[in-house]
Amino acid sequence: MLNGKKVLLGVSGGIAAYKACALTSKLVQQGADVKVIMTEGATEFVQPLTFQALSRNPVYTDAFDEKNPEKIAHIDLADWSDLIILAPATAHLLGRIANGLADDMLTTTLLAATSPVYVAPAMNVHMYAHPSVKKNLIELEKMGYRFIEPGDGYLACGYVGKGRLEEPERIIEVINNHEKKTEVMKGKKVLITAGPTQEIIDPVRFFTNHSSGKMGYALAQAAKDLGAEVTLISGPVSLAKIAGIRTIDVQSADEMYQAVIKEFPEQDLVIKSAAVADYRPKQTSDQKLKKKDGDLVIELERTQDILATLGKEKTNQYLVGFAAESEQPLTYGKEKLKRKQLDAIVINEIGFQKGFQSDHNEVVFYTKDEEEHRIPYATKKEIAEKLMQLVNRKMTEE
Ligand code: CTP
Numbered sequence: 001m002l003n004g005k006k007v008l009l010g011v012s013g014g015i016a017a018y019k020a021c022a023l024t025s026k027l028v029q030q031g032a033d034v035k036v037i038m039t040e041g042a043t044e045f046v047q048p049l050t051f052q053a054l055s056r057n058p059v060y061t062d063a064f065d066e067k068n069p070e071k072i073a074h075i076d077l078a079d080w081s082d083l084i085i086l087a088p089a090t091a092h093l094l095g096r097i098a099n100g101l102a103d104d105m106l107t108t109t110l111l112a113a114t115s116p117v118y119v120a121p122a123m124n125v126h127m128y129a130h131p132s133v134k135k136n137l138i139e140l141e142k143m144g145y146r147f148i149e150p151g152d153g154y155l156a157c158g159y160v161g162k163g164r165l166e167e168p169e170r171i172i173e174v175i176n177n178h179e180k181k182t183e184v185m186k187g188k189k190v191l192i193t194a195g196p197t198q199e200i201i202d203p204v205r206f207f208t209n210h211s212s213g214k215m216g217y218a219l220a221q222a223a224k225d226l227g228a229e230v231t232l233i234s235g236p237v238s239l240a241k242i243a244g245i246r247t248i249d250v251q252s253a254d255e256m257y258q259a260v261i262k263e264f265p266e267q268d269l270v271i272k273s274a275a276v277a278d279y280r281p282k283q284t285s286d287q288k289l290k291k292k293d294g295d296l297v298i299e300l301e302r303t304q305d306i307l308a309t310l311g312k313e314k315t316n317q318y319l320v321g322f323a324a325e326s327e328q329p330l331t332y333g334k335e336k337l338k339r340k341q342l343d344a345i346v347i348n349e350i351g352f353q354k355g356f357q358s359d360h361n362e363v364v365f366y367t368k369d370e371e372e373h374r375i376p377y378a379t380k381k382e383i384a385e386k387l388m389q390l391v392n393r394k395m396t397e398e
Contacts, residue, residue: 001179002172003031008081008113010106011051013041015156016088016122016165021046023087023168024054030172035077036060037106039093063105074105078112085175087148088122088165091133097145098136118178120148120171125161144243148174182227185392190228191267192220193260193274193306195235197253201298202285210356211275213237215322218384219271220245226388228269233259235274253277253303260306264317269395271320272307273346275356279303311341318395323347324356334366343368344394346387365390 007027011020020036027034036051037060048059058067066073086093086106093106102108110117119140127133128150141147148171153164166174194216198206217239220232224245232247233256241247248263250256253276264270279300289296307321321342323333326349333347344367350356362377365387371394375386 001176002027005032006080006082007032007034008077008084008109008115009034009036009051009055010039010084010086010089010093010110011036011042011046012039012086012088012090012093012106013044014088014090014122014165015045017042017045019165019168020087021050021054023085023171024051026168026172028055033057035080037077037109039104039106041090041092060105060109063108074109075112078109078114081113081115083115083175083179084110084113084117085120085171086117087120087171089119090121091123091127091130091136094119094121094133094136094140098139116178117145118148118171118175119145120166121150121163122165123150123163124155124157125159125163128163142240142243146178181225185223185226185228185388188228188268188395189266190220190223190230191233191260191263191270192216192223192230193233193235193256193272193276194220195237196275197235197256197277197303198251199253199277199280199303200251200284201281202287202289204288207277207280208236209275209277211235211237212357213239213274214357214359214380215361215384216271216273217242218380219273219387221381222384222388223269225385226392231263231267233263233274253280253306257304257306257309260310264310264313265315267317269318269320269391270310271322271346271391272310273322275324276306277303278305305340307342308340314341318343318391318398320344320346320391324350326350330364330366333364337366337368343398344391363387367394 011017024034034055035057036055051059096107097110102111148166150162151164151166152162154160155163195213196209196211198208200206220230221242224230230245232245234249248259250259280303282299282301319342323336323345325332329347329349333345337345346363348363361380361383363375365373375383
């Protein structure tokens with residue numbers, strides 16, 4: 001996978017910088033074109049000349065040392081790279097990039113880069129366990145950075161534990177596996193809807209439901225990890241945006257309908273995991289409704305069934321619906337698949353620690369040709385990964 005790839009290797013100032021020399025050599029042996037950027041700290045451990053000799057390319061250490069007046073080095077390097085590896089990534093480097101700093105050649109280039117970044121941290125065991133480092137790792141993961149976790153073992157500081165830079169062979173294996181995975185749905189356009197909708201009553205009130213959007217966001221991430229081009233149409237949720245995924249925010253069922261219909265013709269796959277309101281207030285008030293004696297009756301009207309519309313209008317798209325049921329899930333789910341003319345449906349029974357709000361779920365994936373796959377209780381991330389594999393297999397069969 002790395003043959004012919006343009007790899008930018010960022011080396012920061014830890015004792016494991018010496019292992020980055022072996023990594024450079026192995027990457028070159030795999031056929032990659034490697035360019036190295038070193039932080040000032042890294043140059044205390046290894047001479048730039050070492051990396052220059054191993055990579056057969058100039059080594060970059062200073063953002064102000066512009067070697068070619070026709071180019072701006074950090075932009076040029078960022079655009080040039082197919083992928084970026086940070087090895088070793090020290091606690092300080094993690095802190096700087098998690099906070100968007102651009103105070104040297106490496107961090108400035110990283111801000112300008114759009115290619116995937118693989119991070120291989122290395123530090124003392126207590127530093128790796130420090131809440132600040134953990135917080136930075138979580139932030140970076142949200143931004144789409146991929147991690148090659150440090151291994152357990154003897155550390156240069158004398159401790160034994162987690163913090164040792166993974167061996168160069170293992171770093172390359174993880175990257176190879178990841179790059180291979182992104183070929184699976186490469187070129188496929190995927191549309192996913194997630195979250196609840198809000199149906200306005202007046203400027204301060206609305207009808208909504210318990211959907212958190214977690215399942216839809218996990219599906220969007222899983223599709224992206226397989227290399228698909230993902231558009232996520234999201235109702236109001238409190239989840240962080242996923243880096244590299246085009247997200248369209250909507251509020252009401254009608255806004256979701258408009259957005260989905262607009263995007264639909266371009267798509268290869270549509271998964272409708274959103275919990276769309278079936279009814280909205282017939283009238284909305286511009287002013288806050290004042291309370292009066294007696295009961296209040298709000299008349300509701302039906303919203304458009306987005307999924308059923310797509311079922312009627314679909315041409316070549318593979319269409320997957322969701323059915324969250326509180327009773328007889330399989331019977332109702334299978335009936336929904338037929339009624340809404342779907343290719344497949346994900347059926348889940350709403351219950352304790354499953355479905356709405358929960359981080360876990362347990363589903364049945366059922367297809368129009370009556371294949372039934374039960375995915376047992378697991379995290380929504382794991383369920384989403386399994387579902388995307390199943391959906392991709394069925395799409396390829398068609
Ligand atoms: N859905 C939709 N538009 C709606 C309502 C639902 O696209 N107005 C989609 C959901 O995104 C989901 C599927 O339809 O993929 C199932 O939704 P659900 O509300 O469970 O099904 P209904 O057809 O509304 O059936 P019922 O309310 O009778 O259970």
